[in-house]
Amino acid sequence: MTDTLGFGLLGAGLVAPFHANSLKHSRGGRLVAVCDVDRQRAEKLAAQFGCKVAGRLEEMLEDPEIQVVNVITPNHLHHGAVIQCARAGRHVIVEKPPAMSLRETDAMIAACRAAKVKFACSVQCRVRRPIQAMKEAIAAGRFGKLLHVDAYMKWFRTTEYYHSDPWRSSRQSGAGVTVQHAFHYIDLVQYLAGPVAAVEARMTNLNHPSVKLEDTLLASLRYANGALGVVQASTALWPGTDVRIEVNGTDGTAIMVGEKMATWRFRDERPEDEAIRQLGSEKQATAAGGPADFGFADHQAVIQDLIDAVREGREVIIPASSVRPTVELVLAMYQSAARNEPVTLPIQDDPSIWK
Numbered sequence: 001m002t003d004t005l006g007f008g009l010l011g012a013g014l015v016a017p018f019h020a021n022s023l024k025h026s027r028g029g030r031l032v033a034v035c036d037v038d039r040q041r042a043e044k045l046a047a048q049f050g051c052k053v054a055g056r057l058e059e060m061l062e063d064p065e066i067q068v069v070n071v072i073t074p075n076h077l078h079h080g081a082v083i084q085c086a087r088a089g090r091h092v093i094v095e096k097p098p099a100m101s102l103r104e105t106d107a108m109i110a111a112c113r114a115a116k117v118k119f120a121c122s123v124q125c126r127v128r129r130p131i132q133a134m135k136e137a138i139a140a141g142r143f144g145k146l147l148h149v150d151a152y153m154k155w156f157r158t159t160e161y162y163h164s165d166p167w168r169s170s171r172q173s174g175a176g177v178t179v180q181h182a183f184h185y186i187d188l189v190q191y192l193a194g195p196v197a198a199v200e201a202r203m204t205n206l207n208h209p210s211v212k213l214e215d216t217l218l219a220s221l222r223y224a225n226g227a228l229g230v231v232q233a234s235t236a237l238w239p240g241t242d243v244r245i246e247v248n249g250t251d252g253t254a255i256m257v258g259e260k261m262a263t264w265r266f267r268d269e270r271p272e273d274e275a276i277r278q279l280g281s282e283k284q285a286t287a288a289g290g291p292a293d294f295g296f297a298d299h300q301a302v303i304q305d306l307i308d309a310v311r312e313g314r315e316v317i318i319p320a321s322s323v324r325p326t327v328e329l330v331l332a333m334y335q336s337a338a339r340n341e342p343v344t345l346p347i348q349d350d351p352s353i354w355k
């Protein structure tokens with residue numbers, strides 16, 4: 001045993017190298033093993049990052065060198081794995097979306113609480129410095145009365161991407177632009193201005209006729225604080241441009257483009273504002289044009305935080321419980337689109353949305 005925290009990756013697909021690289025560059029964490037039903041994928045990643053291959057999750061859970069499991073399998077498989085890890089006393093980082101229903105999300109949170117293990121979720125865009133600056137300015141009242149908080153995601157994914165693995169075009173597996181790609185940005189508006197009181201959503205397929213999913217979402221939101229919001233998200237719009245997160249209040253406006261602060265204007269200009277305008281880099285790719293076209297710095301922040309939280313005996317910065325309202329909002333969008341009517345929150349699960 002060493003004094004580093006040992007990690008096991010469950011899933012060796014597209015997002016796995018982001019987790020493995022984050023661990024390679026971490027302070028106090030190390031990758032011990034990787035497990036995938038596709039053993040060749042696991043072997044390839046293990047050779048690249050110098051770790052063991054585990055045949056099954058149970059093997060990782062019996063390994064005393066592993067204290068944390070990163071659940072990075074397709075979306076519909078998170079729930080069972082997270083509960084298994086918690087019952088085995090392992091801390092968990094789950095990829096987004098944490099689960100496909102409120103029932104599953106609540107069961108995962110309860111299992112981790114009962115086992116007294118950390119349970120973080122990779123909605124890593126929250127750590128972007130422009131988002132943190134917006135969050136602090138909202139809390140400090142600098143925007144005045146919040147009027148609008150919006151997310152615009154005009155991305156592009158090829159039809160080949162959707163057909164590269166069966167789960168990527170299967171509604172039951174948690175595919176679809178709303179729950180899959182836009183989850184991060186729905187999370188950001190919810191994180192900044194939530195809770196949401198009501199949502200009206202429309203979904204359509206604009207540019208992937210062979211895929212039986214929505215590739216485009218249009219949603220209007222009413223936040224409980226009275227502000228309005230728009231979430232526009234698409235993977236149909238070639239070549240794909242950077243996400244925009246916009247916050248408008250009676251006394252200020254802030255806009256993040258990609259991960260760069262693009263606009264930061266307040267009636268009460270302060271000395272620190274000039275530095276805040278420089279936050280982020282416009283050169284950092286943020287997945288607008290391709291599924292792996294982004295850096296691992298944000299994942300690294302989430303994983304480093306979990307390592308530090310275990311050491312310091314504190315809560316993680318993004319507990320999965322803080323993502324539950326985002327799961328609820330996403331489900332409300334599907335319910336609204338399916339019923340062709342506005343939906344008020346809170347909601348109950350309606351499994352028919354995944355049919």
Ligand SMILES: NC(=O)c1ccc[n+]([C@@H]2O[C@H](COP(=O)([O-])OP(=O)(O)OC[C@H]3O[C@@H](n4cnc5c(N)ncnc54)[C@H](O)[C@@H]3O)[C@@H](O)[C@H]2O)c1
Pocket residue numbers: 010011012013014015016035036037038041072073074075077095096097122123124165180
């Ligand atoms: N946070 C982000 O920015 C981000 C980016 C991409 C993907 N993701 C999320 O990561 C997760 C995985 O996405 P991906 O793009 O890497 O998918 P992927 O299909 O490329 O990889 C998933 C891997 O899981 C494996 N797998 C399936 N069932 C398994 C099981 N029971 N046990 C072990 N392995 C199993 C598959 O063989 C595959 O290799 C999804 O939840 C997705 O939403 C998050």
